[in-house]
Amino acid sequence: MEKKLKLKVEKIGRTEGREEGKAERNIEIAKSLLSQNIDINVISTATGLSIAEIKKLLS
Secondary structure (H helix, E strand, O other): OHHHHHHHHHHHHHHHHHHHHHHHHHHHHHHHHHHOOOOHHHHHHHHOOOHHHHHHHHO
16 A cells, blocks of 8 residues: 555656646746747747736746
8 A cells, every 4th residue: 555655646746846847948938938029928828827927027
C-alpha cells in the first residue's frame, strides 16, 4: 500500500510541476510579445493568460 501511495504522490508532483512550467513559459512568452508591442488581446489568446495577468507584467 505504501508503494502505491508513493507512486500516486510522485505522479501528482510531476503533474503540478508540468503545470507550473507551462504557466512560467506562458509568462515568458507574454513578456516577449509585450516587448514587441503586440496587442494585449492577441497575447491573451496566444498564451491563455488573462488581460489582468498580462497588465500586471507591464508594471
